[in-house]
Amino acid sequence: MKIAAIKIGKVSIPLKKPFKTALRQVNSAEDIIIKVIADTGEIGFGNAPPTAVITGDSQDSIIAAIRDTIGPKLIGMDVDNLEEIMSAIDTSMLHNSSAKAALDIAVYDLFGKLHGIPLYKLFGGYRNAMETDLTISVNAPEEMVRDSLEAVAEGYKALKLKVGTDAALDIKRVQAIREAVGYDVKIRLDANQGWKPKEAVRTIRKFEDMGLDIELIEQPVKAHDFKGLKYVTDNVQTDIMADEAAFGTYEVFQLLAMEACDLINIKLMKAGGLHNAIKIAHFAETMGVECMMGCMLESKVGITAAASIAASKKIITRADLDAAVLLAEDPVVGGVSFSKNQLIIPDAPGLGITDVKGWQEIC
Structure with a gap:
């Protein structure tokens, strides 16, 4: 099973109540959700919420990091080779931890599906x-x-x-x-x-x-x-x-x-x-x-x-x-x-x- 494509999308989900902390107030979750698609057609799902006040990652920066820098390095990689994939994600660029997390999660999802095992x-x-x-x-x-x-x-x-x-x-x-x-x-x-x-x-x-x-x-x-x-x-x-x-x-x-x-x-x-x-x-x-x-x-x-x-x-x-x-x-x-x-x-x-x-x- 090889990584054939990466699709980037989003969902906008209102919160039941405003979420308030000492750092910010949020009224809706504006989450980036990606699909890492294998050559078998299987889909791995990943998620990254923009949390600029903590991670420094905005919605635009997450999209750009996945689309332009990290994502292209993963195309054609074998899902079984987790070590190589995770190394590529980690070393592709500094910081941008939310974009890296979204790809990491999606690849692990594919790995679990490939081998028929839940991640836990x-x-x-x-x-x-x-x-x-x-x-x-x-x-x-x-x-x-x-x-x-x-x-x-x-x-x-x-x-x-x-x-x-x-x-x-x-x-x-x-x-x-x-x-x-x-x-x-x-x-x-x-x-x-x-x-x-x-x-x-x-x-x-x-x-x-x-x-x-x-x-x-x-x-x-x-x-x-x-x-x-x-x-x-x-x-x-x-x-x-x-x-x-x-x-x-x-x-x-x-x-x-x-x-x-x-x-x-x-x-x-x-x-x-x-x-x-x-x-x-x-x-x-x-x-x-x-x-x-x-x-x-x-x-x-x-x-x-x-x-x-x-x-x-x-x-x-x-x-x-x-x-x-x-x-x-x-x-x-x-x-x-x-x-x-x-x-x-x-x-x-x-x-x-x-x-x-x-x-x-x-x-």
Whole structure:
């Protein structure tokens, strides 16, 4: 089976509610979805949401990178030769991790279909289901309380609260939500780089003194501030997770060597795809550091790929793979399914995806 063509398209999917963080607000998912087509006619699906404030990748840059630089290098390659294909993707150009991830995912989908194996089994097969949390956008405390109670009523047992816009207000937000949902629900906080190191330590210690029982706090300081992240990690009791700082394999290696964080958040769009995500998981496992599998605002194509990694590896103990649930509609046929807070990974070959409705070809 050889790669014969690559088609680039997009889907536009409205969100149920605006997605708000310390970095951005999004009202609809404008995802690039590609089709890598084999000479047998089989199709591998890949996904890349433009997230310029985190990855630096826009919709136009993703399209151009796939169409003009990376994609042409893959035409004619044998799908069985994953090592050569992944090397070509990685070395074709610097950065552009979202474009690389889309191609990586589609090629792995083809590989799974070629050999009749679902990706979660290919990568390790540790389990075929996993719990995900649900993200609560940063808003006024009363609105976040309402959204949190709705999530708990829907069966979610872990909430990821977006904070980082105002430390004093963040304390009020978290206190109000904890009082509303009780202590049987896990609360995770994501500051999206919103605090300074000393501010983060003061705020987190306040959470601790108030007995708010925060499971973890994600990326409290700027992504480039590894020393600041370590300062926070060393001066609070709550587990600190690196997200934007843990961009790719090299950054994760540095963080682990510095002991700058307690946990790593792996995302395919940062890592450049599944093959680098596996490397990161193995780095972390070697150092005894647990991982979360996270996401941007991927369609169910990207979420299925991420869930396949999350389910396959024992060291990935948490999942923040709720993006498809946040969308008002699901155009993807097949792939991961949801049962309340559970992700169910399909046993169909590859990603188990057969079509994407409403897909609009660009080139």
